[in-house]
Amino acid sequence: VFGAFYTHTEINAYLDSLPQRFPRRALVKQFGWSYERRPLKLLTISNGDGRSNKPVIFIDAAMHAREWIAPSLALYIIQELLEKPEEHAELLKDYDWIIMPVVNADGYEYTHTDSRYWRKTRKPTSDPNNTGTDLNRNFGYMWGQDDGSSSDPAEEIYRGEHAFDQPESQVVRDVLLTYSDRLTFYLSLHSYGNYLLLPWGHTSELPDTWRDLHEVGKAGADAIKAATGTDYSVGCSTTLLYEAAGASDDYAFNAGFPISFTMELPAGGQNYFDPPPSDIDRLVKETWIGIRAMAQKVVRKY
Ligand code: 0X9
Ligand code: ZN
Numbered sequence: 001v002f003g004a005f006y007t008h009t010e011i012n013a014y015l016d017s018l019p020q021r022f023p024r025r026a027l028v029k030q031f032g033w034s035y036e037r038r039p040l041k042l043l044t045i046s047n048g049d050g051r052s053n054k055p056v057i058f059i060d061a062a063m064h065a066r067e068w069i070a071p072s073l074a075l076y077i078i079q080e081l082l083e084k085p086e087e088h089a090e091l092l093k094d095y096d097w098i099i100m101p102v103v104n105a106d107g108y109e110y111t112h113t114d115s116r117y118w119r120k121t122r123k124p125t126s127d128p129n130n131t132g133t134d135l136n137r138n139f140g141y142m143w144g145q146d147d148g149s150s151s152d153p154a155e156e157i158y159r160g161e162h163a164f165d166q167p168e169s170q171v172v173r174d175v176l177l178t179y180s181d182r183l184t185f186y187l188s189l190h191s192y193g194n195y196l197l198l199p200w201g202h203t204s205e206l207p208d209t210w211r212d213l214h215e216v217g218k219a220g221a222d223a224i225k226a227a228t229g230t231d232y233s234v235g236c237s238t239t240l241l242y243e244a245a246g247a248s249d250d251y252a253f254n255a256g257f258p259i260s261f262t263m264e265l266p267a268g269g270q271n272y273f274d275p276p277p278s279d280i281d282r283l284v285k286e287t288w289i290g291i292r293a294m295a296q297k298v299v300r301k302y
Contacts, residue, residue: 065107148244223293
Protein backbone atom coordinates (compact mmCIF):
# COMPACT_ATOMS: atom_id res chain seq x y z
CA VAL A 1 0.00 0.00 0.00
CA PHE A 2 2.80 2.41 0.86
CA GLY A 3 4.51 1.78 -2.45
CA ALA A 4 2.86 4.63 -4.34
CA PHE A 5 1.76 8.24 -3.97
CA TYR A 6 -1.97 8.88 -4.13
CA THR A 7 -4.07 11.69 -5.55
CA HIS A 8 -6.43 13.82 -3.48
CA THR A 9 -9.39 11.98 -4.96
CA GLU A 10 -7.90 8.62 -3.98
CA ILE A 11 -7.07 9.86 -0.50
CA ASN A 12 -10.62 11.14 0.05
CA ALA A 13 -12.03 7.84 -1.16
CA TYR A 14 -9.81 6.04 1.36
CA LEU A 15 -10.96 8.34 4.18
CA ASP A 16 -14.59 7.79 3.20
CA SER A 17 -14.11 4.02 3.37
CA LEU A 18 -12.90 4.04 6.98
CA PRO A 19 -16.04 4.68 9.07
CA GLN A 20 -17.60 1.53 7.67
CA ARG A 21 -14.53 -0.55 8.50
CA PHE A 22 -14.04 1.07 11.91
CA PRO A 23 -17.47 2.07 13.18
CA ARG A 24 -17.39 4.16 16.39
CA ARG A 25 -13.66 4.74 15.96
CA ALA A 26 -13.31 6.66 12.69
CA LEU A 27 -15.34 9.66 11.65
CA VAL A 28 -14.92 11.70 8.47
CA LYS A 29 -15.66 15.39 8.66
CA GLN A 30 -15.63 18.01 5.97
CA PHE A 31 -14.80 21.51 7.14
CA GLY A 32 -15.02 23.28 3.80
CA TRP A 33 -13.97 23.39 0.18
CA SER A 34 -10.80 24.31 -1.62
CA TYR A 35 -10.83 27.22 -4.05
CA GLU A 36 -11.49 24.79 -6.92
CA ARG A 37 -14.28 23.19 -4.88
CA ARG A 38 -12.56 20.04 -3.70
CA PRO A 39 -13.97 18.78 -0.41
CA LEU A 40 -11.47 19.29 2.43
CA LYS A 41 -11.82 16.32 4.72
CA LEU A 42 -10.28 15.11 7.91
CA LEU A 43 -10.55 11.99 9.97
CA THR A 44 -11.12 11.84 13.71
CA ILE A 45 -9.85 8.70 15.40
CA SER A 46 -10.80 7.53 18.86
CA ASN A 47 -10.64 4.29 20.78
CA GLY A 48 -14.40 3.96 20.63
CA ASP A 49 -14.97 4.07 24.38
CA GLY A 50 -17.70 6.63 23.85
CA ARG A 51 -16.06 9.31 25.97
CA SER A 52 -16.39 12.68 24.30
CA ASN A 53 -14.37 15.86 24.65
CA LYS A 54 -11.02 14.23 25.11
CA PRO A 55 -7.99 16.42 24.43
CA VAL A 56 -6.93 16.48 20.81
CA ILE A 57 -3.79 15.74 18.80
CA PHE A 58 -4.11 17.39 15.38
CA ILE A 59 -1.85 16.47 12.46
CA ASP A 60 -2.06 18.04 9.02
CA ALA A 61 -0.07 17.55 5.82
CA ALA A 62 0.37 18.85 2.28
CA MET A 63 -0.04 22.48 3.08
CA HIS A 64 2.71 22.67 0.46
CA ALA A 65 1.61 20.84 -2.65
CA ARG A 66 4.86 19.23 -3.75
CA GLU A 67 5.82 17.70 -0.40
CA TRP A 68 4.34 14.32 -1.26
CA ILE A 69 5.90 12.27 1.51
CA ALA A 70 3.87 14.22 4.09
CA PRO A 71 0.37 13.04 3.07
CA SER A 72 1.76 9.51 2.72
CA LEU A 73 2.84 9.69 6.34
CA ALA A 74 -0.57 11.03 7.40
CA LEU A 75 -2.18 7.97 5.80
CA TYR A 76 0.28 5.68 7.53
CA ILE A 77 -0.52 7.23 10.93
CA ILE A 78 -4.23 6.68 10.26
CA GLN A 79 -3.59 3.06 9.41
CA GLU A 80 -1.45 2.46 12.50
CA LEU A 81 -3.95 4.01 14.90
CA LEU A 82 -6.96 2.26 13.39
CA GLU A 83 -5.49 -1.16 12.70
CA LYS A 84 -3.39 -1.59 15.87
CA PRO A 85 -5.60 -0.34 18.70
CA GLU A 86 -4.00 -2.61 21.30
CA GLU A 87 -0.47 -1.56 20.42
CA HIS A 88 -1.41 2.11 20.54
CA ALA A 89 -3.91 1.93 23.40
CA GLU A 90 -2.02 4.47 25.48
CA LEU A 91 -2.06 7.01 22.65
CA LEU A 92 -5.85 6.77 22.33
CA LYS A 93 -6.92 6.24 25.92
CA ASP A 94 -7.32 9.89 26.88
CA TYR A 95 -6.80 11.53 23.48
CA ASP A 96 -8.59 11.83 20.17
CA TRP A 97 -6.55 12.22 17.01
CA ILE A 98 -7.54 14.43 14.10
CA ILE A 99 -5.71 13.87 10.85
CA MET A 100 -6.02 15.99 7.73
CA PRO A 101 -3.86 14.39 5.04
CA VAL A 102 -4.25 17.06 2.34
CA VAL A 103 -4.74 20.73 3.22
CA ASN A 104 -3.74 22.23 -0.13
CA ALA A 105 -5.96 19.99 -2.25
CA ASP A 106 -5.86 22.10 -5.44
CA GLY A 107 -2.10 22.53 -5.35
CA TYR A 108 -1.63 18.85 -4.58
CA GLU A 109 -3.74 17.78 -7.58
CA TYR A 110 -1.84 20.27 -9.73
CA THR A 111 1.45 18.59 -8.77
CA HIS A 112 -0.01 15.33 -10.09
CA THR A 113 -1.40 16.73 -13.34
CA ASP A 114 0.63 19.76 -14.40
CA SER A 115 3.62 20.85 -12.39
CA ARG A 116 5.36 18.46 -10.00
CA TYR A 117 7.11 21.15 -7.93
CA TRP A 118 4.19 23.51 -7.32
CA ARG A 119 4.10 24.76 -3.71
CA LYS A 120 1.25 27.25 -3.37
CA THR A 121 -2.54 27.15 -3.69
CA ARG A 122 -4.31 27.62 -7.04
CA LYS A 123 -6.43 30.66 -6.27
CA PRO A 124 -5.72 33.61 -8.59
CA THR A 125 -4.00 36.65 -7.11
CA SER A 126 -4.17 40.36 -7.85
CA ASP A 127 -1.48 39.71 -10.45
CA PRO A 128 -2.99 38.03 -13.54
CA ASN A 129 0.35 36.40 -14.30
CA ASN A 130 0.73 34.70 -10.96
CA THR A 131 -1.50 32.14 -9.31
CA GLY A 132 -1.36 30.88 -5.78
CA THR A 133 -0.56 31.80 -2.20
CA ASP A 134 1.74 30.10 0.28
CA LEU A 135 -0.69 28.70 2.84
CA ASN A 136 2.08 28.58 5.41
CA ARG A 137 2.37 32.37 5.27
CA ASN A 138 -1.38 33.01 5.27
CA PHE A 139 -2.28 32.36 8.91
CA GLY A 140 -3.52 35.23 11.03
CA TYR A 141 -0.94 35.42 13.76
CA MET A 142 1.77 38.01 13.15
CA TRP A 143 0.77 37.80 9.49
CA GLY A 144 3.12 39.78 7.23
CA GLN A 145 5.27 40.91 10.16
CA ASP A 146 8.73 40.08 8.88
CA ASP A 147 11.03 39.29 5.98
CA GLY A 148 10.09 35.65 5.69
CA SER A 149 6.97 36.22 3.65
CA SER A 150 6.28 38.27 0.56
CA SER A 151 3.62 40.66 -0.67
CA ASP A 152 4.59 39.81 -4.25
CA PRO A 153 2.34 37.20 -5.90
CA ALA A 154 5.26 36.09 -8.04
CA GLU A 155 7.08 34.74 -4.99
CA GLU A 156 6.86 31.21 -3.63
CA ILE A 157 6.34 32.70 -0.16
CA TYR A 158 3.52 35.06 -1.18
CA ARG A 159 1.40 35.58 1.93
CA GLY A 160 -1.89 36.60 0.25
CA GLU A 161 -3.78 39.91 0.28
CA HIS A 162 -5.01 39.31 3.81
CA ALA A 163 -4.52 36.73 6.49
CA PHE A 164 -6.86 33.81 5.86
CA ASP A 165 -7.90 34.89 2.37
CA GLN A 166 -7.44 31.25 1.29
CA PRO A 167 -10.25 28.77 1.94
CA GLU A 168 -7.70 26.07 2.85
CA SER A 169 -6.06 28.05 5.68
CA GLN A 170 -9.55 29.01 6.86
CA VAL A 171 -10.37 25.33 7.17
CA VAL A 172 -7.32 24.62 9.32
CA ARG A 173 -8.18 27.66 11.44
CA ASP A 174 -11.78 26.46 11.82
CA VAL A 175 -10.62 23.00 12.90
CA LEU A 176 -8.40 24.62 15.53
CA LEU A 177 -11.21 26.88 16.74
CA THR A 178 -13.71 24.02 16.83
CA TYR A 179 -11.51 22.09 19.25
CA SER A 180 -10.11 25.15 21.01
CA ASP A 181 -10.83 23.91 24.54
CA ARG A 182 -9.17 20.55 23.86
CA LEU A 183 -5.91 21.44 22.13
CA THR A 184 -2.72 19.69 23.18
CA PHE A 185 -0.45 18.75 20.30
CA TYR A 186 -0.39 20.26 16.82
CA LEU A 187 1.92 18.83 14.19
CA SER A 188 2.22 20.08 10.62
CA LEU A 189 3.98 17.67 8.26
CA HIS A 190 6.28 19.10 5.59
CA SER A 191 9.42 18.21 3.71
CA TYR A 192 12.34 18.45 3.57
CA GLY A 193 15.35 18.79 5.84
CA ASN A 194 14.99 16.52 8.92
CA TYR A 195 13.83 19.15 11.37
CA LEU A 196 11.51 19.25 14.33
CA LEU A 197 10.72 22.94 14.49
CA LEU A 198 9.22 24.55 17.56
CA PRO A 199 7.82 28.08 17.96
CA TRP A 200 8.30 30.77 17.31
CA GLY A 201 8.80 31.01 13.57
CA HIS A 202 8.24 34.75 13.37
CA THR A 203 10.95 35.73 15.84
CA SER A 204 14.05 34.13 17.33
CA GLU A 205 12.65 34.83 20.78
CA LEU A 206 11.72 31.58 22.50
CA PRO A 207 8.43 31.03 24.29
CA ASP A 208 8.61 30.61 28.10
CA THR A 209 7.75 26.95 27.72
CA TRP A 210 10.50 26.19 25.23
CA ARG A 211 11.97 23.51 27.53
CA ASP A 212 8.70 21.55 27.44
CA LEU A 213 8.58 21.89 23.67
CA HIS A 214 12.18 20.87 23.30
CA GLU A 215 11.68 17.83 25.52
CA VAL A 216 8.90 16.57 23.23
CA GLY A 217 10.90 17.23 20.07
CA LYS A 218 13.99 15.58 21.53
CA ALA A 219 11.97 12.46 22.37
CA GLY A 220 10.98 12.24 18.70
CA ALA A 221 14.48 12.82 17.34
CA ASP A 222 16.06 10.38 19.81
CA ALA A 223 13.55 7.65 18.98
CA ILE A 224 14.24 7.97 15.25
CA LYS A 225 17.99 8.07 15.78
CA ALA A 226 17.85 4.92 17.91
CA ALA A 227 15.64 3.08 15.43
CA THR A 228 17.30 3.87 12.10
CA GLY A 229 20.21 6.22 12.71
CA THR A 230 18.53 9.09 10.87
CA ASP A 231 19.34 12.48 12.37
CA TYR A 232 16.76 15.17 13.08
CA SER A 233 17.56 18.62 14.48
CA VAL A 234 15.22 19.96 17.15
CA GLY A 235 14.88 23.66 17.76
CA CYS A 236 13.31 27.00 17.08
CA SER A 237 12.16 27.49 13.47
CA THR A 238 13.79 30.86 13.16
CA THR A 239 17.13 29.76 14.51
CA LEU A 240 17.42 26.43 12.70
CA LEU A 241 15.79 27.46 9.43
CA TYR A 242 14.66 31.01 8.82
CA GLU A 243 12.23 33.60 10.03
CA ALA A 244 8.75 33.30 8.57
CA ALA A 245 5.55 34.71 10.02
CA GLY A 246 2.03 33.63 9.20
CA ALA A 247 2.75 29.91 9.49
CA SER A 248 0.33 27.43 10.99
CA ASP A 249 2.64 26.33 13.82
CA ASP A 250 2.79 29.81 15.34
CA TYR A 251 -0.95 30.28 14.86
CA ALA A 252 -1.70 26.97 16.61
CA PHE A 253 0.73 27.67 19.44
CA ASN A 254 -0.81 31.08 19.99
CA ALA A 255 -4.31 29.58 19.78
CA GLY A 256 -3.53 27.38 22.77
CA PHE A 257 -1.79 24.19 21.71
CA PRO A 258 0.93 23.85 24.38
CA ILE A 259 2.90 21.66 21.98
CA SER A 260 3.17 22.80 18.36
CA PHE A 261 5.66 21.57 15.78
CA THR A 262 6.44 21.66 12.12
CA MET A 263 8.20 18.47 11.06
CA GLU A 264 10.35 18.48 7.95
CA LEU A 265 10.70 14.94 6.64
CA PRO A 266 13.78 13.72 4.79
CA ALA A 267 14.54 14.77 1.23
CA GLY A 268 14.44 12.19 -1.52
CA GLY A 269 15.04 11.85 -5.24
CA GLN A 270 16.80 14.23 -7.60
CA ASN A 271 14.74 17.23 -6.60
CA TYR A 272 14.38 16.59 -2.86
CA PHE A 273 10.58 16.37 -2.92
CA ASP A 274 10.27 13.04 -4.68
CA PRO A 275 11.61 10.04 -2.86
CA PRO A 276 11.23 6.98 -5.07
CA PRO A 277 8.00 5.12 -4.29
CA SER A 278 10.10 2.20 -3.07
CA ASP A 279 11.32 4.44 -0.20
CA ILE A 280 7.88 5.52 1.04
CA ASP A 281 7.35 2.53 3.28
CA ARG A 282 10.70 2.93 5.02
CA LEU A 283 10.31 6.70 5.43
CA VAL A 284 6.79 6.67 6.87
CA LYS A 285 7.66 3.86 9.29
CA GLU A 286 10.76 5.67 10.49
CA THR A 287 8.95 8.95 10.95
CA TRP A 288 6.03 7.34 12.77
CA ILE A 289 8.50 6.05 15.38
CA GLY A 290 9.37 9.67 16.14
CA ILE A 291 5.82 10.93 16.16
CA ARG A 292 4.72 8.08 18.40
CA ALA A 293 7.50 8.98 20.86
CA MET A 294 6.43 12.64 20.82
CA ALA A 295 2.80 11.68 21.36
CA GLN A 296 3.80 9.40 24.24
CA LYS A 297 5.53 12.32 25.94
CA VAL A 298 2.44 14.44 25.39
CA VAL A 299 -0.10 11.95 26.71
CA ARG A 300 1.99 11.25 29.81
CA LYS A 301 2.49 14.89 30.64
CA TYR A 302 -0.54 16.90 29.45
O1 0X9 B 1 8.84 27.59 5.05
C1 0X9 B 1 7.98 26.82 5.49
O2 0X9 B 1 6.78 27.05 5.42
C2 0X9 B 1 8.42 25.51 6.16
N1 0X9 B 1 9.48 24.91 5.39
S1 0X9 B 1 9.17 24.29 3.90
O3 0X9 B 1 10.45 23.93 3.31
N2 0X9 B 1 8.32 22.95 4.03
O4 0X9 B 1 8.45 25.23 3.13
C3 0X9 B 1 8.92 25.81 7.55
C4 0X9 B 1 7.96 26.52 8.45
C5 0X9 B 1 8.50 26.65 9.83
N3 0X9 B 1 7.64 27.43 10.69
C6 0X9 B 1 7.71 28.78 10.78
N4 0X9 B 1 8.63 29.47 10.22
N5 0X9 B 1 6.79 29.37 11.51
ZN1 ZN C 1 6.43 22.81 3.44
